[in-house]
Amino acid sequence: MIENQQIINNANERSIIILPFSLVNKEIELHMCLNVQKIAAVIEVGEYSVLPGVMPPFVYMIDMQGIPVPVLELSKLVENNDLTQSQVKSVDKKKQTKKRIIVCHVLSIYIGIIVDFTKKIKTVQNASLQPIPEIWEQSNSFFVSGLLNEKDYYRYVFDIERYISNIGLNIGSVSSEFKENNHILKGKKGLVVEDSRVYQLLAKKFFEKYEMALDLAADGKIGLDLLLKNANKYDFVITDIEMPNMNGIEMIKQFKSIHKNSSLPILFHSSISNPEFSKDLMGEGYGDMITKFNEETLYQSIINLFHKN
Structure with missing residues (x-):
C-alpha cells in the first residue's frame, strides 16, 4: 500500500x-x-x-x-x-x-x-x-x-x-439541480489552476452552471502570471497542488510574498487526505484544502470561503 x-x-x-x-x-x-x-x-x-x-x-x-x-x-x-x-x-x-x-x-x-x-x-x-x-x-x-x-x-x-x-467512464459530473444558496456564487470570478483536462472540463461546467466567470491556468507559472496581473479581479482561487513547472503551493507562496496583505481566498485540492497537511496550509495562511474535486465538495467549500471572509 x-x-x-x-x-x-x-x-x-x-x-x-x-x-x-x-x-x-x-x-x-x-x-x-x-x-x-x-x-x-x-x-x-x-x-x-x-x-x-x-x-x-x-x-x-x-x-x-x-x-x-x-x-x-x-x-x-x-x-x-x-x-x-x-x-x-x-x-x-x-x-x-x-x-x-x-x-x-x-x-x-x-x-x-x-x-x-x-x-x-x-x-x-x-x-x-x-x-x-x-x-x-x-x-x-x-x-x-x-x-x-x-x-x-x-x-x-x-x-x-x-x-x-x-474509454467512456464518467469520473465526475455537474448536475442540473441548483443548490439553495446558488445566488451567492452568481457573478463571482474565480481562477482555477489545474493541469488535468478532465478536471478543467468539470470546472468549466461548474462555473457555467452557477453563472460565474472563470480563468483557467494549466500550471502554477501561468496561474501566478494571471494572479499578479488580475489579483483584484478574482473573488477566489482553486488550485491543484502537483502540477508541471510550478505547483500550487509555490505559486501561492510567491503571490503572497508580493501581495503580503492579500486576503484572496485560496482553495487547494489534492488526493492526499491528511489532516496535518491541511492544518499546515491553513497555519501558514495559504488557504484551505479539499480532497475531492466534485460538485458537492466544491460548492460547499466555496460557500465556506465567502462566509469566512
Whole structure:
C-alpha cells in the first residue's frame, strides 16, 4: 500500500513524487510514471481474489480489502502510432516482466492498471517535469500530461483521468439541480489552476452552471502570471497542488510574498487526505484544502470561503 504520511513527509513545494513503471509489447518498452497522489496501492498480479462479473474494456475485477476494483490492460498503448522508435526503448530479451496492478483513486473511482514493471517511488524536482507539446492535447489516443528526461529516454506522465474518461467512464459530473444558496456564487470570478483536462472540463461546467466567470491556468507559472496581473479581479482561487513547472503551493507562496496583505481566498485540492497537511496550509495562511474535486465538495467549500471572509 502507498502510505500518505510518508508522501507528505518526503515532499515539498518544489518536488513531485512519482512511481515509475513500464509497459512492454513484444520487444518494445514504454517508460511511464504516475503521480503518487493518484495511487491507492500497488499489488502483485494474482495477489487479490478475482470477483465475478466484469464488462469490457476491463479484463477482470479484484477485491481490494472489500472494495471492488475493475482492472484495465494498458499494453496496447505501446502499439500506438503516436509513439516512434526514438520515444521507446528496446527490451532486453533476458529481462523478465513482473506484472503488477497499480490501483488508482480518481475522484470517487478506483481503477486498476496492469503494468509490466514498477520501480521504487522517487522524488523529482517539479521544474524537471516538462509540459507536453500542444499538438498532443488534440490526440485521443495518447494519454500523457508531462515528460521527464531520464538519460537515454523520456518518461511519460500517464494521464489516468483522461484515459478512463476517453474509454467512456464518467469520473465526475455537474448536475442540473441548483443548490439553495446558488445566488451567492452568481457573478463571482474565480481562477482555477489545474493541469488535468478532465478536471478543467468539470470546472468549466461548474462555473457555467452557477453563472460565474472563470480563468483557467494549466500550471502554477501561468496561474501566478494571471494572479499578479488580475489579483483584484478574482473573488477566489482553486488550485491543484502537483502540477508541471510550478505547483500550487509555490505559486501561492510567491503571490503572497508580493501581495503580503492579500486576503484572496485560496482553495487547494489534492488526493492526499491528511489532516496535518491541511492544518499546515491553513497555519501558514495559504488557504484551505479539499480532497475531492466534485460538485458537492466544491460548492460547499466555496460557500465556506465567502462566509469566512
